[in-house]
Amino acid sequence: MTSDTTARMLRLLSLLQTRREWAGLDLADRLGVTVRTVRRDIDRLRELGYPVDGTRGLGGGYRLASGADLPPLLLDDEEAVAVAVALRTAAGGLTGIEETALRALAKLEQVLPRRLRGQVSALQGAVAGITWEDRGPRSDPALLAMLAVACRDHEILTFDYTPRHGATAARRVEPCHLVSSGRLWYLLAHDLGRDDWRVFRLDRISAPGPTGRRVPPRPVPGDAPADFVARRLSAAPTRYRAVATVRVSAGHLGAHARGPAGRIRPVSDDTCLVDASDDSLARIAQTLAALGTDYSLDADPDVVRYLRDTATRTLRAVD
CATH class of the missing domain: 2.30.30 (SH3 type barrels.)
Known part of the structure; x- marks a missing residue:
């Protein structure tokens, strides 16, 4: 197989990995070859063990199917760096994901080109994560x-x-x-x-x-979808009720305060409501503290008591 053919097949494999299905004509345009050449290259990929499905007809095309083993993935420079950094700072809330991510990262770093390995090392050295004790629910x-x-x-x-x-x-x-x-x-x-x-x-x-x-x-x-979920969560029944009236516009608060946009409800041009209701008193206190401005509060007695006790301890600590 000539070097030009090899390079073209690698490019073809990369394209197949970026979209669920490709029309033969689209692949030919991307590769600058004929549809017949695409068919031959697809046959070569199949001979190499890549499971490429094809359908005939006007709406036919090619797709890289799932096989018995994970085929090699072709990543460009930016994709490789992004994957390496994402593995290094694997998302929380998932059971056992940290160890799995580190194993995958070790495999990726072995094959990274030297120019990219330096970028990833620099990012990993400059980025640090804070690990909090977490007894909350975790997903599979x-x-x-x-x-x-x-x-x-x-x-x-x-x-x-x-x-x-x-x-x-x-x-x-x-x-x-x-x-x-x-x-x-x-x-x-x-x-x-x-x-x-x-x-x-x-x-x-x-x-x-x-x-x-x-x-x-x-x-x-x-x-x-994220905004829809945020609104549904804020409207769901909670153990403790806490609603803050804030003397700023909903747009201003949404741009400057940390928290789901679905919790903020406009009342007028310069006033909005923030629903901080939650099953956790500590999370209610965190939501209110993140407002960063004065507010009045309509809340259950348990919430008021918790906030007063927390404020008293804080004042004693800084006195």
Whole structure:
């Protein structure tokens, strides 16, 4: 195989890894060759063990299918650096992900070109993470991966779900999007049994099962999935109620305060409400402290008592 053919096949493999399916004509245009040459290169990839599926006809094309083993991935310089840094600072909230990420990082660093290894080392040396003791719920990375594929393929899923209050029940849903909030992960899906949109916490999902049935994507009502989830979470029943009235506009507070946009509700041009209600008194205090401005508070007695005790301890500490 000549060097030109090898380079072209590597480019072809890279293209197949960036999109779910390619039309033969599109691949030929990208590679600057004929459709016939693309077919020959696809056959060569198959001989090398790459599982490339093809369909004939007007809407036909090629896709890199899943095989028995993970095929080599081709990454450009920016992609390789991004993956290495992401592995180094692997997302929290997933059981056992840190050790798995470090194993994958060790394999990647062995094959990184010297010019990229220096960039990754510099980034790792300059970036440090803070590890807090975490006793909160953690999600299964295998479940996260399964749900991500179902969202991408618009495949109906079944699973058992245990709500905060109530018994475990079977659900059948059309998955739409995964949303992370802090160390918690949520699935936004259309619940077929209830004919309505629902938000499911991943750590409360069990016994997931793909059905093999794919459906057209269902648009999320109103806005972006993350904003929709934030609003649903803020409207969900909580153990403690706490609503702050802030004398700034909702737009100003949303741009300067830390917290989900779904918690902020405009009242007038210079006033908004912030729903800090939560199951945790400590998280309510954190939400209110992050406002960074004065406010009045309408809250349950337990919240008021907790805030007063916290403020008293703080004043004693700085006196």
